[in-house]
Amino acid sequence: MSFANIVILFGVLAGIAHGIPLPSDPKPFIIGGVEASIGYAPYMAALISSGTIFCGVSIISEKLVLTAAHCVFSFNGELLDNLYIRAGSNKWNSGGITVEVGDIHVHPNWDRDTIKYDAAILALKETLVFSEYIGVVKLGYDFVEGNISSVVTGWGRTGPRIEGNVVHLQPTPDDLQILYMNTIDHTQCQEQMLAIAGARAPPIQEDIEICTFHSRGHGMCVGDSGSPLIRVSTREQVGIVSWGYNCAIGAPDVYVRMSGIRDFVEPILDFYRE
Numbered sequence: 001m002s003f004a005n006i007v008i009l010f011g012v013l014a015g016i017a018h019g020i021p022l023p024s025d026p027k028p029f030i031i032g033g034v035e036a037s038i039g040y041a042p043y044m045a046a047l048i049s050s051g052t053i054f055c056g057v058s059i060i061s062e063k064l065v066l067t068a069a070h071c072v073f074s075f076n077g078e079l080l081d082n083l084y085i086r087a088g089s090n091k092w093n094s095g096g097i098t099v100e101v102g103d104i105h106v107h108p109n110w111d112r113d114t115i116k117y118d119a120a121i122l123a124l125k126e127t128l129v130f131s132e133y134i135g136v137v138k139l140g141y142d143f144v145e146g147n148i149s150s151v152v153t154g155w156g157r158t159g160p161r162i163e164g165n166v167v168h169l170q171p172t173p174d175d176l177q178i179l180y181m182n183t184i185d186h187t188q189c190q191e192q193m194l195a196i197a198g199a200r201a202p203p204i205q206e207d208i209e210i211c212t213f214h215s216r217g218h219g220m221c222v223g224d225s226g227s228p229l230i231r232v233s234t235r236e237q238v239g240i241v242s243w244g245y246n247c248a249i250g251a252p253d254v255y256v257r258m259s260g261i262r263d264f265v266e267p268i269l270d271f272y273r274e
Contacts, residue, residue: 036178038090041153042130043137043237044176045085046092047071047101047122047226053092056154056227057085058137058237062127063272066265067226068242068256069110069120077112079104085124088133090176092155096133100125107264114202115254116209118242119261121268137228140236141262144210146185149232152212152241153178156224180232181214189213189252196251208260210239211252221247229255 047055047067055071065085072080083104089096102125109117128134153176184192186204189211193201204211212229213219220227220241229239239255258265 034178036090036153036176039133040090040178041176041230042088042133042135043228044153045087046155047083047085048092048098049080049083051093053155053223054080054083055223055225056156056241057122058226058228058240059087059128059135060121060139060237060265061136061269061272062130063124064269065122065124066228066237066240067120067122068118068240069106070112070115070118070242071226072104072106072120072122073112083122085122087128088131091174092176093174099128105268107261115243116202116205117256117261117264119240119256119264121265123272137230138234138236139258139265140231140234140238141259142238143259144183144231144238144257146183146188148183149180150183150212150238151178151180151230151232152220152224152227153230154220154224154227154241156221156227179214179218181212181218184211184213184252186211189254192250192252193245193254196249197245201245201251204254208257209242210255210257212255213252216250217248219248220244220253 043059045057045059045065046053047057055067057065057067060066074080083101084098086092086098087096101122103123105121107117107119111117155173155176186206189204224241227241228237231238238258242254242256244253245251
């Protein structure tokens with residue numbers, strides 16, 4: 001069974017999200033973020049192709065950015081070409097600099113059907129020059145428990161337009177959005193996901209996935225995939241936005257755990273340092 005055809009991957013594959021049937025409580029809601037201040041997240045960049053933003057990425061070195069694996073594949077499973085990033089700007093479609101993507105390193109265990117090991121590292125064709133508005137994120141490999149204050153930035157859709165019993169996602173915002181929330185432990189994540197999605201969502205794998213939850217009306221949506229989950233106390237990236245069940249309807253958001261992919265990330269970082 002391919003869960004990717006049922007849940008929302010918050011990036012390229014998430015075109016399935018248009019026209020989502022509403023839950024039984026069809027109240028209007030918004031995704032709940034606010035605009036980030038200029039320079040708040042210099043490690044943040046947009047992943048773009050043909051003038052359209054697909055996902056967020058985090059800058060992990062002068063030559064590499066980190067994102068979700070599903071962000072670099074088309075609907076038919078082929079690697080996307082003509083990808084580039086925009087860094088140094090709070091707007092995904094203007095300002096800062098653009099740099100083309102070269103080699104793409106997908107986690108060897110990436111599984112589209114179960115949405116596991118959803119991580120990829122993209123090598124840039126030009127070396128980034130760090131500044132006040134472009135910088136590297138520190139990676140945190142500690143195993144993060146529940147109730148940890150965290151923050152995500154991204155350009156995902158900010159809310160739905162509701163017609164009858166169908167929700168249509170709003171356009172992608174120009175300006176970077178920010179949302180603070182807490183991580184939740186594995187048991188709570190499984191229970192909340194089961195209550196909202198039932199068997200339509202895959203099991204959450206504790207060693208490689210971590211969850212957050214704010215409240216109904218606040219959460220990740222299409223375009224947020226690949227964006228970094230940052231632990232507030234250390235300013236370290238501890239996760240990568242991966243998938244969820246609909247947008248902000250009360251289910252947790254699911255991320256790749258950095259602690260679960262250290263053996264994938266560090267050798268690539270070492271290789272490009274040489």
